[in-house]
Amino acid sequence: METSIFLATAQFWIIFMSLFGFFLLSYTYIRYKRDPVLWWGLALFSLFVSATAELMNLANIQVLSRALFGALILYGAIRLLEKEKILLSKHFRILSLVPIIVTTYVMFGKILGYSQEWFVVVGIPYAISGFAIALSGFFVFSLLIEAYGQKAKFLGVLLLAYGFYQMLYPFTRAISRLLPFTFVVSVFLIALAIYEMGKFALSREFITGNISVGKVRMKPGLFFIPPKKFEDLKESLSDFPVLAFVRSENLPETWKTFFVTSIHEHRSDIAFPTALPLMSAKVVQYLKEAEEKGTGGVVVFDCLEYLKMYNGFEAIAKFLSSLRDYALLYNGTIIVVLDEDAWDRKELITLQRIASSTEESLKFKNSK
Known part of the structure; x- marks a missing residue:
């Protein structure tokens, strides 16, 4: 009993x-x-x-x-x-x-x-x-x-x-x-x-997938670069563990990448285009970890037009503005690939106001 x-x-x-x-x-x-x-x-x-x-x-x-x-x-x-x-x-x-x-x-x-x-x-x-x-x-x-x-x-x-x-x-x-x-x-x-x-x-x-962070010299904030500069960016940061949300392939192996797609497949390296809060959470955790390790993290978005298609401009503007604040708070850098032909004039003006400065002030230099 x-x-x-x-x-x-x-x-x-x-x-x-x-x-x-x-x-x-x-x-x-x-x-x-x-x-x-x-x-x-x-x-x-x-x-x-x-x-x-x-x-x-x-x-x-x-x-x-x-x-x-x-x-x-x-x-x-x-x-x-x-x-x-x-x-x-x-x-x-x-x-x-x-x-x-x-x-x-x-x-x-x-x-x-x-x-x-x-x-x-x-x-x-x-x-x-x-x-x-x-x-x-x-x-x-x-x-x-x-x-x-x-x-x-x-x-x-x-x-x-x-x-x-x-x-x-x-x-x-x-x-x-x-x-x-x-x-x-x-x-x-x-x-x-x-x-x-x-x-x-x-x-x-x-x-965050245990994103380790090395040393890199880059201004904190949010920056836009044209698509033609993306290849230079990949080469300059090929040895750095960048956190990237992309629609493209052939990225450096050191990058922690999330492929942004609407296809519902159970994979940890996929991000849904409407899941902006989830992307924001991953970015914030990454930037926090980078700062704790004594350097600034680098986040790349090569899918902005795709995100706009699913969320609308207003949601994207709020999303980028929030990321910019987090980047400044944690001494990180958000780099967004922007095709100006895909946006109207008012939208570009708004995006320029959100950005920390123009892409010409952004220097891609590793300190090895």
């Missing part, structure tokens, strides 16, 4: 925390479009389903959703490594299918009557899911510390710890006197892992 009370209490806490984590990470994904958190959020929802199913004695749903939990955690970690250019091959994604494949295999064995043993039907899926979580923690801890520092270290350690704990669960679950301790450890590790996952997802490094 006491054991069942412990189990129910632990499951209720896991249900609450996993559902909270799911909504938190879903909000982060909707706002910042960084898709690793989408998969981690879905993983926490799978954990919610697994815990609920365990309370209701739905063993098949319990183990399948637990396997999906581990698979999605691993898939999210692999996607993050891809975004950081650490994993260049998409073949690593196949690893995330292992928990689902093994669990499905075991479930078919149960259905066909080959094994009804708890250790096989429940224990093996839990163990393989735990291994996937531990592997995710290893990836985060060993490969992302340079980019994310202590955030990656703490998250990686907790995923490793919880993954190993879940791998041992089939053994500790069978020892009745250890059950209260087992349930407490489970809740504690999940709570810390969800906390660190949320902190990681909301960190400036994660939201």
Whole structure:
């Protein structure tokens, strides 16, 4: 009786925390479009389903959703490594299918009557899911510390710890006197892992894609340049981690680029033309980070006419005016490629008033 009370209490806490984590990470994904958190959020929802199913004695749903939990955690970690250019091959994604494949295999064995043993039907899926979580923690801890520092270290350690704990669960679950301790450890590790996952997802490094900043000499403010000067700009800033919103290709590899398009595709390097607040948030975070590192950030917009088509001139003027203020506040530079033939005279006058000065005063000189 006491054991069942412990189990129910632990499951209720896991249900609450996993559902909270799911909504938190879903909000982060909707706002910042960084898709690793989408998969981690879905993983926490799978954990919610697994815990609920365990309370209701739905063993098949319990183990399948637990396997999906581990698979999605691993898939999210692999996607993050891809975004950081650490994993260049998409073949690593196949690893995330292992928990689902093994669990499905075991479930078919149960259905066909080959094994009804708890250790096989429940224990093996839990163990393989735990291994996937531990592997995710290893990836985060060993490969992302340079980019994310202590955030990656703490998250990686907790995923490793919880993954190993879940791998041992089939053994500790069978020892009745250890059950209260087992349930407490489970809740504690999940709570810390969800906390660190949320902190990681909301960190400036994660939201901006960890844009590192070097040294560059450039006047702070907002400046317009003609399209013919854009090639000179790319050459001058080819070694600098510029934040760019563009409609073109063949950009320097050091640039953090967002392709502005109305195509609804779930990619973290795409920005929708009507999502001006999201673009503004990315710019502000980037400029803040640049100033904290002792230099001015550089932001490039090579899509102004495209943005005008979707938002109208008044919204674009307000958008640029706000960015100019942020650039001056954080000693950054906003460079906008402007084709004067695409604007009428009144619009050009307004844009000139928004700008800090003419493009002739802007010098593209790296200080190496």
